Amino acid sequence: MVKLNQVLVASFVVFSCASQPSGSPDNVWLDPALDLRASSQSVVVWFENQYLRSGDSFLEKTRELDGKRRSVVKKEVLMALKTLSDASFGKIEDQLNALEKQNDVRAVKRHWIINGFSCVASEEGLKGIMELEGVAKIFLKQLSSNVSNPDMGPEFLEEIPETRFSIEQVESYPWNIKKIRAPEVWNSYKIVGEGTLNVVHDFGFKLDIPPLAETIYVNEDEIPGNNVDDDNNGYIDDYHGYDFDKETASVNNPFIRRASVIHGNACAAMISGTFATKTSQAIGIAPGSKWAPVISSANIEQAVEWAIEQGADTYSMSFSQPNLGEFRTHWRKVMEHGTLCGVVFISGAGNFAAGPNAAPIPVQMRNPEDIPHAVLGVAGIGEDGVRPVFSSQGPVEWNTHYYKDGRVNKPDFATLNYRISCVDPEGNLSNTAGGNSFAGPHMAGIVSLMFSANQELLPWEVKEILVKTAQDIGDPGFDFQSGHGFVNAFDAVSAALKWRK
Numbered sequence: 001m002v003k004l005n006q007v008l009v010a011s012f013v014v015f016s017c018a019s020q021p022s023g024s025p026d027n028v029w030l031d032p033a034l035d036l037r038a039s040s041q042s043v044v045v046w047f048e049n050q051y052l053r054s055g056d057s058f059l060e061k062t063r064e065l066d067g068k069r070r071s072v073v074k075k076e077v078l079m080a081l082k083t084l085s086d087a088s089f090g091k092i093e094d095q096l097n098a099l100e101k102q103n104d105v106r107a108v109k110r111h112w113i114i115n116g117f118s119c120v121a122s123e124e125g126l127k128g129i130m131e132l133e134g135v136a137k138i139f140l141k142q143l144s145s146n147v148s149n150p151d152m153g154p155e156f157l158e159e160i161p162e163t164r165f166s167i168e169q170v171e172s173y174p175w176n177i178k179k180i181r182a183p184e185v186w187n188s189y190k191i192v193g194e195g196t197l198n199v200v201h202d203f204g205f206k207l208d209i210p211p212l213a214e215t216i217y218v219n220e221d222e223i224p225g226n227n228v229d230d231d232n233n234g235y236i237d238d239y240h241g242y243d244f245d246k247e248t249a250s251v252n253n254p255f256i257r258r259a260s261v262i263h264g265n266a267c268a269a270m271i272s273g274t275f276a277t278k279t280s281q282a283i284g285i286a287p288g289s290k291w292a293p294v295i296s297s298a299n300i301e302q303a304v305e306w307a308i309e310q311g312a313d314t315y316s317m318s319f320s321q322p323n324l325g326e327f328r329t330h331w332r333k334v335m336e337h338g339t340l341c342g343v344v345f346i347s348g349a350g351n352f353a354a355g356p357n358a359a360p361i362p363v364q365m366r367n368p369e370d371i372p373h374a375v376l377g378v379a380g381i382g383e384d385g386v387r388p389v390f391s392s393q394g395p396v397e398w399n400t401h402y403y404k405d406g407r408v409n410k411p412d413f414a415t416l417n418y419r420i421s422c423v424d425p426e427g428n429l430s431n432t433a434g435g436n437s438f439a440g441p442h443m444a445g446i447v448s449l450m451f452s453a454n455q456e457l458l459p460w461e462v463k464e465i466l467v468k469t470a471q472d473i474g475d476p477g478f479d480f481q482s483g484h485g486f487v488n489a490f491d492a493v494s495a496a497l498k499w500r501k
């Protein structure tokens with residue numbers, strides 16, 4: 001058994017905590033992890049004007065938007081975010097260009113998912129940024145790990161094979177698909193996830209395996225392989241997905257490859273996989289949905305913006321980042337704004353309750369699964385209904401300069417995480433693996449079916465339905481091992497169908 005979620009953690013750099021820098025202008029908040037004398041460091045800059053104006057305004061905003069259609073809310077929020085970005089950036093563009101010309105600032109990436117930008121700044125550059133009109137906060141940003149890209153298959157598929165999946169042809173499925181009650185949804189409602197897009201944020205994919213090639217997303221406005229950004233969205237050849245770290249459409253990356261399981265493929269197949277290669281064995285929860293691969297260690301803003309613009313319904317993150325310090329604030333804001341754009345963000349609870357990487361509560365659950373409201377943190381159980389000892393437990397603690405919730409109840413839910421059958425690089429269902437890396441994709445598959453049943457549900461309505469339909473397990477009521485309980489696709493989709501919209 002491999003615990004893949006643990007492996008993923010190794011790819012992240014842990015922040016060193018420097019002391020609070022002195023001499024900063026009073027009106028700009030500086031991340032204590034910044035080194036004011038560093039010759040070069042990656043930073044994220046926030047302007048004062050953010051769509052959500054204070055640390056606790058997310059829930060307020062969801063109440064304000066309650067009852068509206070998701071498509072309408074997405075359009076409104078997206079426009080508001082971009083308008084804010086245009087206004088703030090317009091005021092500083094010339095000065096920022098000047099800093100770039102002096103080489104004090106480089107690699108500027110403008111964002112709208114939060115109102116701000118990322119860049120690499122020198123000591124002088126940092127001072128210059130602090131002088132810019134409207135700048136309110138500067139965070140230290142993680143640098144991505146640099147992994148080479150051996151040939152793991154084609155960058156894009158010349159032809160998308162027709163799906164072999166049909167409900168009538170299903171001969172069998174692994175125990176987890178049955179226990180999560182996906183086949184009952186297919187058979188009772190004829191819903192298999194059609195019309196939904198699930199973005200899988202991971203580290204390694206191989207695109208040309210049958211159960212995933214059949215359901216891979218295609219960006220129709222982009223011509224693949226011509227080295228031109230045909231749809232003018234800033235990304236060349238982003239036909240299926242994108243690697244935002246290396247700025248390439250190739251998402252082939254074997255970095256997380258253990259026991260013949262490619263982590264990204266395994267996760268994607270649990271959501272959108274059709275039949276295992278040359279079989280009628282159903283392997284995905286929402287085999288009629290689409291999936292798109294993204295890779296990003298240091299550019300979550302771009303990855304989420306891309307997902308929203310491509311029409312993502314779910315965004316699955318099977319990784320855990322420890323010790324982010326104040327940078328947790330930034331991640332949370334990205335997820336909150338992204339949720340208001342209609343996306344359900346999901347992350348496995350992590351595997352840090354036992355073993356050599358065990359961590360104490362309240363840091364067993366890490367970023368992003370520790371984000372309240374805007375990320376569903378998902379733990380799990382095995383076939384026998386028992387929670388494996390590695391599964392991270394809540395609660396978590398939020399006491400950053402911006403978010404002061406104190407103790408936050410986590411995880412949110414439980415799905416399945418132990419001895420899960422995974423696809424191998426040929427698309428056969430072979431190895432079993434454990435870890436909350438797989439609890440998240442089970443949830444993403446369920447949410448995909450829910451949106452397929454009722455596409456105008458708001459993300460927080462999806463969560464409300466999941467809370468209502470989850471089966472209480474473990475200690476009575478909410479508990480820190482399984483959250484609101486074990487969710488299943490059939491009850492969740494049945495409730496989604498009844499939800500008036």
Ligand SMILES: [Ca+2]
Binds near residue numbers: 229233234
């Ligand atoms: Ca493009």
Ligand SMILES: [Ca+2]
Binds near residue numbers: 223225226227229237
């Ligand atoms: Ca192109």
Ligand SMILES: [Ca+2]
Binds near residue numbers: 472473474476483484
């Ligand atoms: Ca319980």
